[in-house]
Amino acid sequence: MPMLATVLVLLVAALHLGFLVLEMFLWTRPLGRRIFRLTAERAEMSKVLAANQGLYNGFLAAGLAWAGIDARQDVALFFLGCVVVAGIYGAATTNWRIFVAQALPALAAIAAICLVR
Template identity: 40%
Template sequence: MQMIPLVLAVIVALEHYYILYLEMFQTTSTKAQQAFGLDKEFLSDERVQTLFKNQGLYNGFLATGILWGAFFASNSWAVVTFFISCVVVAAVYGGLTSSKSILLKQGVPAIITLVTLIIFR
């Protein structure tokens, strides 16, 4: 895999590990409140915490898939392209159903990465 898409893919993976960290381990923190636009009372609800931890796990799967594809898969381009495409789809869905900022914060880096994967194939 070429260097530019590789670096961008790693950045997208790191972003999703950070989201995992917020959703699974820092659910009620000030950073999580700011990132998700939700108040501490809401985030303290046990049901919300369960949902957030589940989402965090999925973000971890995306990040791990990207890194596995980038560094260990025999067809790294195909694997990374698949997982980055999953991030794009999730960001578009999140932007349409939850908050437009998701499209900007998660979608734009993934879309740029996807474009570079195609250009530098």
């Protein structure tokens, strides 16, 4: 995998690791509530669901890290595709900013991989 693609794949992995931390550990804290625009009550009521979401983001981060470290284009494309689908779904059902935060970086990494194929 070319260096730019590897860097972008690892960047997307780092983003999803950050999402894991936000959703699993900071959801009910002031930073998490501010980022996700939640009241304390709503954050408390949804913290178990958010932790589950965070766990899935951790799986995406792990798969992308594996792909980036081992230069596995096939694995990278699979996990990046999952991120794009999740970003599109999140944008359609929750907030368009999810597309920007998740899908756009993944699409950039996919483009970097595909341009050298």
